[in-house]
Amino acid sequence: MRLVLLGAPGSGKGTQADFLKTNFDCVHISTGDILRENLREKSELGLRAETFMNKGELVPDAIIIDMVKARLAEDDVAKGFLMDGFPRTIPQADAFDKMLSGMGLHLDAVLLIKVDDELLVRRLTNRRTCRACGKIVSLLDVDLVTEDAKNCPACGGELYQRKDDSESVIRNRLYVYREQTEPLTAWYEGKGLLRIVEVQDHYMPEDTFKGVKAALNL
Numbered sequence: 124m125r126l127v128l129l130g131a132p133g134s135g136k137g138t139q140a141d142f143l144k145t146n147f148d149c150v151h152i153s154t155g156d157i158l159r160e161n162l163r164e165k166s167e168l169g170l171r172a173e174t175f176m177n178k179g180e181l182v183p184d185a186i187i188i189d190m191v192k193a194r195l196a197e198d199d200v201a202k203g204f205l206m207d208g209f210p211r212t213i214p215q216a217d218a219f220d221k222m223l224s225g226m227g228l229h230l231d232a233v234l235l236i237k238v239d240d241e242l243l244v245r246r247l248t249n250r251r252t253c254r255a256c257g258k259i260v261s262l263l264d265v266d267l268v269t270e271d272a273k274n275c276p277a278c279g280g281e282l283y284q285r286k287d288d289s290e291s292v293i294r295n296r297l298y299v300y301r302e303q304t305e306p307l308t309a310w311y312e313g314k315g316l317l318r319i320v321e322v323q324d325h326y327m328p329e330d331t332f333k334g335v336k337a338a339l340n341l
């Protein structure tokens with residue numbers, strides 16, 4: 124399966140990718156995760172990306188396109204991929220098309236996860252990430268989080284709030300999404316690849332996953 128997950132920040136692309144990965148053998152490629160790893164390692168790429176990321180802005184296309192090209196050259200990609208957080212602009216989508224056709228590959232579908240803006244803000248301000256295993260935890264999900272909400276329910280590692288999950292940065296990320304990324308839905312619709320799942324207020328990730336499977340005919 125070769126799939127692009129499209130959706131605003133906080134729409135649950137990473138969580139749905141985790142569900143899909145356990146059901147179907149393919150690699151999860153998150154450009155945000157790759158960038159954050161580079162930030163931690165203080166690599167040259169990380170240093171170039173940091174100021175954009177902290178402001179909730181997009182890292183320039185040329186940097187991202189080179190990074191994705193390098194990732195797609197790795198062997199594990201042969202079994203299929205879930206692209207999460209890429210492409211985010213029309214030039215990225217165009218470059219991605221060219222990369223894939225150069226490799227003799229095509230996308231099976233582009234899945235748009237649609238969520239209301241206020242729900243996104245609520246979700247993102249309550250989102251925590253585990254420093255040790257990278258698990259994403261919501262403070263809204265009382266069953267999952269330990270009493271003091273400081274430790275990962277999976278591994279006990281420290282939970283932290285991403286710098287770009289503060290409310291003002293989130294509002295900017297949503298603005299950037301509407302301006303630069305949303306036009307991709309029409310782009311992929313024109314190619315007959317777009318599938319949509321609408322997330323309702325009361326949905327748990329499992330409910331969304333049912334919608335994902337239905338949208339993808341899985």
Ligand code: AMP
Nearest residue numbers: 154155175176180181182187208209211
């Ligand atoms: P994410 O974890 O996907 O929300 O990404 C976090 C941040 O990384 C974004 O707010 C951007 O600053 C940067 N980023 C991730 N993917 C891309 C991309 N495809 N194009 C530009 N910037 C990106």
